[in-house]
Amino acid sequence: MKKIVVVGAGIVGICTAYFLQKSGFKVTIIDKEDPGTMTSYGHACTFADYASVPVNSPSLFRQIPSMLFKKDSPLAVDFFYVIKHLPWAIKFLNNCRKDKVEEISKSLANFLKHAQLSYDEIFEEVKVSEYIKNEENIYLFDSKKSYDDYKYATLMRKRNNVEVLELNKKEIYDLEPNLAPVFYSGQLFVGSRHTTNPLAISKKIFDIFLFNGGKYIKENVKNVLQKENCVEVFLENKQVEFDEMILCAGAWSNNIANMVGENFPLDTERGYHVLFETEQQLINRPIAWSESGFYLIQIDDGVRAAGTVEIAGLTKPPNKKRTQMIENQSRKLLPQLGKVKSTWMGRRPTLPDAKPIIGRSINNKNIFYAFGHQHIGWTLAAVTGKVIDSLVKESSTNIDISSFHPSRFR
Numbered sequence: 001m002k003k004i005v006v007v008g009a010g011i012v013g014i015c016t017a018y019f020l021q022k023s024g025f026k027v028t029i030i031d032k033e034d035p036g037t038m039t040s041y042g043h044a045c046t047f048a049d050y051a052s053v054p055v056n057s058p059s060l061f062r063q064i065p066s067m068l069f070k071k072d073s074p075l076a077v078d079f080f081y082v083i084k085h086l087p088w089a090i091k092f093l094n095n096c097r098k099d100k101v102e103e104i105s106k107s108l109a110n111f112l113k114h115a116q117l118s119y120d121e122i123f124e125e126v127k128v129s130e131y132i133k134n135e136e137n138i139y140l141f142d143s144k145k146s147y148d149d150y151k152y153a154t155l156m157r158k159r160n161n162v163e164v165l166e167l168n169k170k171e172i173y174d175l176e177p178n179l180a181p182v183f184y185s186g187q188l189f190v191g192s193r194h195t196t197n198p199l200a201i202s203k204k205i206f207d208i209f210l211f212n213g214g215k216y217i218k219e220n221v222k223n224v225l226q227k228e229n230c231v232e233v234f235l236e237n238k239q240v241e242f243d244e245m246i247l248c249a250g251a252w253s254n255n256i257a258n259m260v261g262e263n264f265p266l267d268t269e270r271g272y273h274v275l276f277e278t279e280q281q282l283i284n285r286p287i288a289w290s291e292s293g294f295y296l297i298q299i300d301d302g303v304r305a306a307g308t309v310e311i312a313g314l315t316k317p318p319n320k321k322r323t324q325m326i327e328n329q330s331r332k333l334l335p336q337l338g339k340v341k342s343t344w345m346g347r348r349p350t351l352p353d354a355k356p357i358i359g360r361s362i363n364n365k366n367i368f369y370a371f372g373h374q375h376i377g378w379t380l381a382a383v384t385g386k387v388i389d390s391l392v393k394e395s396s397t398n399i400d401i402s403s404f405h406p407s408r409f410r
């Protein structure tokens with residue numbers, strides 16, 4: 001059986017390794033960090049099967065100035081970074097045209113509709129029901145203007161068969177009585193679910209992978225060489241050969257693609273979380289807050305407020321103003337929150353058209369790519385693993401990934 005290496009033990013790499021191993025391949029995961037501890041650790045915990053509408057939007061041009069200068073904005077930008085990386089920003093804005101946004105939304109929706117089933121296939125073997133809750137996610141609008149601004153996104157969701165329930169103030173209080181009366185209205189995404197402990201889920205899948213004979217090497221991938229019929233991976237003190245390599249290194253994937261002579265316009269949308277102490281259950285479901293672009297979620301170790309977007313690259317240290325803003329806004333919405341226990345910053349891997357890259361490399365026949373899942377990588381990890389497994393086996397699948405092909409950026 002083929003020897004396969006998966007580079008990256010985030011949720012995408014872990015799920016990919018899981019499905020490949022199920023098919024009988026001899027799989028090794030390499031990561032310089034502990035499994036599931038990077039971007040896949042601190043996110044907003046939603047299995048967001050409804051989230052097919054990208055950040056790119058026709059109204060973004062109009063909204064950007066106010067977003068950039070508004071206090072408590074969901075978006076922050078390091079202008080020096082953006083000016084240095086102008087081609088990415090231009091490509092991103094080019095994908096805000098109505099026709100492009102509708103195409104992106106449709107292809108993401110087609111992929112998302114397989115997300116839950118693919119996870120459930122894993123969860124038949126990996127028992128995680130204690131970490132999954134079925135109370136459906138809600139989105140709260142702070143004003144009529146926010147609600148009206150969101151109408152286009154709502155329309156696209158509905159066109160993509162997402163069931164959206166409109167909620168008035170009373171209906172929101174019935175669901176979430178501890179919220180302060182600062183919102184205008186809301187929406188509930190029918191059938192959505194969430195986790196109370198993403199790290200525990202990643203670890204459980206990873207542990208089953210090890211138990212079934214999978215290997216893990218905790219090292220930094222320093223170089224990769226496509227040889228005649230295999231791939232050579234260079235680690236600190238050794239080189240290892242594999243028949244195929246799957247690149248799942250999230251926001252760092254382009255550094256490794258560069259090693260084999262390929263280059264993708266991958267950037268990162270940094271996001272933050274603030275974890276609050278709580279002695280009691282304050283909320284029942286993930287609650288998104290339109291004014292500042294984050295979710296509040298009751299998880300196993302407190303209430304996490306997670307989200308927002310900051311364009312500032314991979315290496316800059318976290319920006320304390322962003323976590324302070326999240327803290328202030330969270331307390332406005334849920335005044336009973338306790339002390340801040342910890343804060344965190346993660347790096348969403350984002351291509352300018354908001355679609356992941358999934359497929360065989362054009363130039364390197366023994367390398368497959370699976371990265372760039374932006375705001376919905378937690379949701380899409382299992383289905384990504386499933387399609388990579390089919391691609392490696394060269395078997396057909398009913399999941400359409402044609403628009404995620406690496407060749408689109410040539």
Ligand SMILES: Cc1cc2nc3c(=O)[nH]c(=O)nc-3n(C[C@H](O)[C@H](O)[C@H](O)COP(=O)(O)OP(=O)(O)OC[C@H]3O[C@@H](n4cnc5c(N)ncnc54)[C@H](O)[C@@H]3O)c2cc1C
Nearest residue numbers: 008010011012039040043044046221250271376377378379
């Ligand atoms: C604030 C926030 C909220 C979010 N909320 C949600 C949500 O509610 N629902 C949802 O679906 N998604 C959400 N996301 C998005 C989601 O978290 C990401 O899309 C997803 O975690 C990406 O997973 P990944 O496996 O691709 O990357 P990662 O989890 O970052 O894993 C990549 C791995 O590659 C390793 N690596 C990189 N370079 C090397 C190297 N050279 N050698 C060895 N290893 C290497 C890293 O160490 C890392 O472990 C959110 C993201 C953020 C930041």
